[in-house]
Amino acid sequence: MAIARKKAALPAGGLTPTAAATAILDVAEELAQTRGYNGFSYADIAVKLGVTKASLHYHFPSKAELGRVLIERYRIHFGAALLAIDEQARDALEKLKRYVALYSAVLSNERMCLCGMLAAEQATLPLPMREALRLFFTDNERWLTAVLDEGRQAGILRFKASTIERARVLLAQFEGAMLVARSYGEPLRFHSAASYVLADLSTREQSRPGRRS
Amino acid sequence: MAIARKKAALPAGGLTPTAAATAILDVAEELAQTRGYNGFSYADIAVKLGVTKASLHYHFPSKAELGRVLIERYRIHFGAALLAIDEQARDALEKLKRYVALYSAVLSNERMCLCGMLAAEQATLPLPMREALRLFFTDNERWLTAVLDEGRQAGILRFKASTIERARVLLAQFEGAMLVARSYGEPLRFHSAASYVLADLSTREQSRPGRRS
DNA sequence: GTCTATAACGAGATAGAC
DNA sequence: GTCTATCTCGTTATAGAC
Numbered sequence: 001m002a003i004a005r006k007k008a009a010l011p012a013g014g015l016t017p018t019a020a021a022t023a024i025l026d027v028a029e030e031l032a033q034t035r036g037y038n039g040f041s042y043a044d045i046a047v048k049l050g051v052t053k054a055s056l057h058y059h060f061p062s063k064a065e066l067g068r069v070l071i072e073r074y075r076i077h078f079g080a081a082l083l084a085i086d087e088q089a090r091d092a093l094e095k096l097k098r099y100v101a102l103y104s105a106v107l108s109n110e111r112m113c114l115c116g117m118l119a120a121e122q123a124t125l126p127l128p129m130r131e132a133l134r135l136f137f138t139d140n141e142r143w144l145t146a147v148l149d150e151g152r153q154a155g156i157l158r159f160k161a162s163t164i165e166r167a168r169v170l171l172a173q174f175e176g177a178m179l180v181a182r183s184y185g186e187p188l189r190f191h192s193a194a195s196y197v198l199a200d201l202s203t204r205e206q207s208r209p210g211r212r213s
Numbered sequence: 214m215a216i217a218r219k220k221a222a223l224p225a226g227g228l229t230p231t232a233a234a235t236a237i238l239d240v241a242e243e244l245a246q247t248r249g250y251n252g253f254s255y256a257d258i259a260v261k262l263g264v265t266k267a268s269l270h271y272h273f274p275s276k277a278e279l280g281r282v283l284i285e286r287y288r289i290h291f292g293a294a295l296l297a298i299d300e301q302a303r304d305a306l307e308k309l310k311r312y313v314a315l316y317s318a319v320l321s322n323e324r325m326c327l328c329g330m331l332a333a334e335q336a337t338l339p340l341p342m343r344e345a346l347r348l349f350f351t352d353n354e355r356w357l358t359a360v361l362d363e364g365r366q367a368g369i370l371r372f373k374a375s376t377i378e379r380a381r382v383l384l385a386q387f388e389g390a391m392l393v394a395r396s397y398g399e400p401l402r403f404h405s406a407a408s409y410v411l412a413d414l415s416t417r418e419q420s421r422p423g424r425r426s
Numbered sequence: 427g428t429c430t431a432t433a434a435c436g437a438g439a440t441a442g443a444c
Numbered sequence: 445g446t447c448t449a450t451c452t453c454g455t456t457a458t459a460g461a462c
Contacts, residue, residue: 018427020427020428034336035334035336035337036249036251036333036334036337038249038251038252038334039251039334039336039337041454041455041456042455042456042457043454043455043456051428051429052428052429052430053455053456053457054428054429054430054431054457054458054459055427055428055429057456057457057458058427058428059427061457062456062457063455063456063457110336112333116333116389116392117333119392119393119395119396120249120325120329120330120333120334120392121248121249121251121252121333122395122396123247123248123252123323124248124249124252130396133396134396134397137393137396137397160409160412160413161409161412165405165406165409166409168390168393168402168405168406169386169390169406169409169410171389171393172385172386172389172390172392172393172406173382173385173386173389174389175389175392175393176329176384176385176386176387176388176389176390176392177381177382177385177389179329179332179333179385179388179389179392180332180350180381180384180385180388182332182335183332183335183343183346183347183350184347184350189381192378192381193378193381193382193385196373196374196378196379196382197382199373199374200373231445233445233446254436254437254438255437255438255439256436256437256438264445264446264447265446265447265448266437266438266439267439267440267441267446267447267448267449268445268446268447270438270439270440271445271446272445274439275438275439276437276438276439
C-alpha cells in the first residue's frame, strides 16, 4: 500500500516527499523555528508523530539531510508566497505589507523565521545547509529589490541609496525585529517596528496611530 | 596558593570572578557567540583551556549558571562601553557611530552579538537566562532612546515617530544585519547596512560613497 | 514502511583523591 | 582548585525482524 508520489517538488538531490516525509518535515520545521537546529532531536519528532526514531531515519537518513531539505522546502514555499503576492497586490506598498504579514504569521505561532533562526547557528551547520540558507536570503533580497524598484518608479516609495542596499537593510530590519520581539514574547514589538519601517518608506503620509492607546 | 579576588563585579547571586572563572567565561563567551548556547559543551571549554571538565564544574556548577553569568557579564561590559561612549563622543551621531563600531568589532571576530545569538535559542534557555537577555535589550533600548532624544533636540538627527519606537527599530536593524551578514561571511554587509541607517538618520547629508567601486 | 534492539558516542554532572 | 573515574542520560545512527 505504497503512498503515491504527489509532486516532485524538491530539487537538488532532494526526496520525493511522501505523506510521511511531509509530516516529518512539518514537525521538524516547527521545532527548528522555535528551538533551533541544535535544540531538537529525532526523538522529539518521533514523539510528536507517535512513531519511532528508526522510522524517521528511513525517510531522512541523517539529520543533516533533514535539515537541508527543510530549508529547501521553506525557500520554495516562501518563493510561492512571494509569487502569490506579486499576482494579487496592486502596488509595491501593498506587496511590502503582505510580505510583512508573512513574517507576522510566523511570529504569531511563537516561531522565528526558519532561516533567521538557522543563521544564528550557522557555524554548527553542515555545509549544504549553509548554502541553502544563503540561497533563501538571496531570494528575499532579489524580490525586495524588485519591489523597491517598482515602488520608487511608481512614486509610491521613497528612499535614499541603491535599491539593493535598501533591500538588504529591510531584510535585516525584519529578521532583527522578529528576533528581539520573540525574546520579549511580544509580537507587538515586531508589528510596530514593521509599521514604522513601511511608513518611513512610503511617500504617502501614513495614518500613524500616535501613542495614545 | 589561592588567587585573590579582584572585584565583586557580578550581582544577583553571581560569583566573585577569580582569574580562572574569568578565563572560563572568556572561552565560553567566544563559543556562545559563534556556535550558540546549544552549540558548545563543557568539553569544548576544557579542551581550549587545557583543563578537565570537572574543574569547570567547580567554578560553574551547572551550564545554566554559566550561561546566566555569561549574559550578566556581557551586559555589564556593554554598559561600561556605552558609558565610555557617553563620555567621549561629542554629539549624538558620533555616539551612534561608536555604537555601531562596538558591533563591528564583534563581527570582525566572526562572532554574533551574544544576546542576539541567545535570543534565537530563547525557547531552550533556562528562565534566568531569558530574563537576563531581556535586561540586555532593555538597556540598549534605553541608551539608544536617550541618544536619539539628544540628537533630535540638537538638530543633528531626524526621524519620525517616538524615540523609543525609533530606538527599537534601530536595535532590530543592527541585530538583524549582523545575523544576515554573518551567514554570508561578509562583515561588509553589516557595515554598509549600518552606514545607510546612520546616514538616513542624520540631518547632514552624508558623503555617501555612491556605487562606483 | 515501521518496528525492536542496540551500538557508539557525547552531554552534563558528581564523588572523592590529591 | 584541579584531577581521575564514573554515572546517567540523550544523541545520531544502524541491523534486522515483521
